[in-house]
Amino acid sequence: MKGLILQLIRDEYQPLLQLPVDLSDESWSEAVTKANPVLFYLNDGAPLIQIGEASRASLQKCLKQELSQPE
Known part of the structure; x- marks a missing residue:
């Protein structure tokens, strides 16, 4: 389930940001974990x-901050 959620977030926010x-x-996993978004099923x-x-x-801000930096 975690992999699916990460992929959904990645698919939405990678092009947006x-x-x-x-x-x-x-x-991606580290950035999403740090943002700790509330999810609803x-x-x-x-x-x-x-x-x-x-x-x-807050998720958008955290992803931009964490993932815009070089690995």
Whole structure:
């Protein structure tokens, strides 16, 4: 499940923040763990994972700060 969540976050925020495409999974994992976003699992016929609204800005800021630096 962790890998799926990381991939969903990566797919959304990599192009949005114009982050390098070659960042390691470990770098993404560390940055997301540091941001500690609130996630919601919804199941209304089809499962859906959403980032809590209150977490979006802090997640974006943390990812930009952590992943814009060279590895």
